[in-house]
Amino acid sequence: MLVRCSLLLPLLVWLAPAQGALERVDDFALLDQHGEFHQLSRYRHMRALAVMAYSADCPAMAEMAAGFEDLGHTLSDRDIAFLFIDTQGLDRGQLRGLELELPILDDGGRLVSAALEFGQAGEVALLFPERLSLFYQGAAGAGFEQTLDAVLAAEVTNSIADSIRAPLEAGCPLEFPVRETMLAEAPDYAGEVAPRIIENCGMCHRRGGVGPFALDSHLMLLGWSPMIREVLLNKRMPPMQVDPHIGHSRDAQYIAAEDLQVLVNWIDAGAPGPAGEADPLLALAEAPAPGWQLGEPDYIVQAPRQDIPPVGVLDYTYEETELGLGEEKWVRALQYLPGDQSVLHHLMSFVTGEGEDFWGAERRQENSTRRFLDGYAPGQDLLREFQPGTGVRIRPGEKLSMQFHYVTNGQSTSDATRIGLYFYDEPPEREIFTDAVSTRFLLPPNVPEFPLRASRRLERDAVLTGVRARMNFRGKKMKFAYQAPGEPLREIFSVPAYNYGWQPYYRLDEPIAIPAGATLHVIGAFDNSISNPNNPNPDAELRFGVESWEEMFTGYFTYHHAH
Structure with a gap:
């Protein structure tokens, strides 16, 4: 929702150093028709972001869109980005079918279009990413182009005149009936809102959970409703969101457009509470203590105790535990039992041999085959059962190498996580492997998109069961794909908005059979610019390295051989 600060002023006033105020706009994030991630605040390296409201039903749309695209091409090297936003709720196939040259944002719930207060198709908003503000909104005519010229010519400071509004004289009016209905009569708290909070947020945002506050x-x-609204619109929450149109994993967080509509519109309608009935969120007041879901494990790994301070940002911790197994064992299932769920953010485990640390051969080889046991992340199942007939092998004398990521919660505490291992009585038919596929690079400073690719050829028929993306603070996106000989590239899974703080392992709901001779591909990019909110220093030049102050680009493919 725009915060209105002023009336329409002449462009001359805008150019003068008057003490005015640009209208504030919400930060937002959406995927486009190709699955690329766009967030207003991640365009800080650009002078401005121009967004046109698109409606395929408007007779004049093709002409308006062509003019907008022409202008975008003309200014392609002037640090102004141009995007369309769908205002009809079209699906991805329909958006691709429009065959637009510029990206068009998939606003399935039409929440961003409404928040930007678009009233007509073809209307343009010229946004200031640095300050989440509005330069101009209205017709894509002379006033828009004059404002673009002013943005390109002027040095933008905090002392700037008011936003310019120039409404379209004629166009195709836009309507948002779902939002209007929900604002007129807010969604029912007990029946519609609370169940969605429990489903999408309750695993972490409960007493004793890793979320910084309990929604109980x-x-x-x-x-917390203003913050909830903010993080829903800019996709910070739920975490671990992936492209829902490329593969599917129960370990990812998907939130439906309908759920977003209910929650955001309920907040905008004043967030009314229960009408006399019991509050469903009270069920989140106490997090149940987890137990061993398959009974007592065959072997319990006791991780070393970690003392967690009340405040601060903690780097990753690495620990090794000698297993002391006198004979070869095959793991069929495992379960994590965190010592303190409120501070354990993630845990990754590899089976390693003598002289190996957590990173193993990854330190010195671009591609390597590892034995990844599994990972823990908040909101995921604590129990992991491998597919029947498959398992992870542990030889005598081998150990478990673990990586811990902790967060602080304002209180001094400690964590002593346990991992329960369940073994096969007899060796299974197929062993589970994980290929680490990476590349070496020199990452230059101040680059908003530095593309990278890595690949590895499969020598045997394989069944792919999971993937994981691994970069550090400057990671931007990563996609997993494969290409069989003589066939087109096939996409497996996509993480379009990588976040160093969330590195889950994604088990594929549907394993994928990949033939021998196929090539596994990792396709992605870094963002080493001021637009990356996680970037500690955009002026740094970096090379490959596994430490957090370095950078790495590794995609993990977990699989077993088909025969």
Whole structure:
């Protein structure tokens, strides 16, 4: 929702150093028709972002879109980005079918279009990413182009005149009936809102959970509602969101457009509470203590105790545990039992041999085959059962190498996580492997998109069961694909908005059979610019390295041989 600060002023006033204020706009994030991630605040390296409201039903749309695209091409090297935004709720296939040259944002719930207050198809908003503000909104005519010229010519400072509004004289009006209905009569808290909070947020945002606050009552939800609205619109939450149109994993977080509509519109309608009935969120007040879901494990790995301070940002911790197994064992299932769920953010485990650390051969080889046991992340299942007939092998004398990521919660605490291992009585037919596919590079400073690719050829028929993306602070996106001989590239899974703080392992809901001779591909990019909110220093030049102050580009493919 725009915060209105002023009336329409002449362009001359805008150019003068008057003490005015640009209208504030919400940060937002959406995928486009190709699955690329766009977030307003991640265009800080650009002078401005121009967004045109697109409606395929508008007779004049083709002409308006062509003019907008021409202008975008003309200014392609002037640090102004141009995008369309769909205002009809079209699906990805329909958006691709429009055959637009510029990206068009998939606004399935039409929440961003409404938040930007688009009133007509063809209307343009010229946004200031640095300050999440509005330069101009209105017709894509002379006023828009004059404002573009002013943005290109002027040095933007905090002392700037008011936003310019120039409404279209004629066009195709846009309507948002779902939003209008929900604002007129807010969604029912007990029947519609609370169940969605429990499903999408309750695993972490409960007492004793890793979320920084518990959403265990209407009062708590009301108090945090402005932040909830913000993180839903810019896709910071739920975490671990991936492209829903490329593969599927129960370990990812998917939130439906309908759920977003209910939650955001309920907040905008004043966030009314339960009408006399019991508050469903009270069920989140106490997090149940987890137990061993398959009974007592065959072997329990006790990780070393970690003391967690009350405040601060903690780097990753690495630990090794000698297993002391006198004979070869095959793991069929495992379960993590965190010592303190409120601070354990993720845990990764590899089976390693003598002289190996957590990174193993990855330190010195671009491609290597590892034995990845599994990972823990908040919101995922604690129990992991491998497919029947497959398992991870542990030889005598081998150990478990673990990587821990902790967060602080304002209190001094400690964590002593346990990992329960369940073994096969007899060796299974197929062993589980994980290929680490990476490349070496020199990452230059101040580059908003530095593309990279890595690949590895499969020598035997394989069944792919999971993937994981691994970069550090400057990671931007990563996609997994494969290409069989003589066939086109096939996409497996996509993480379009990589976040160093969330590195889950994604088990594929549907394993993929890949023939021998096929090539596994990792396709992605770094963002080493001021637009990356996680970037500690955009002026740094970096090479490959596994430490957090270095950078790495590694895609993990977990599989077993088909025969």
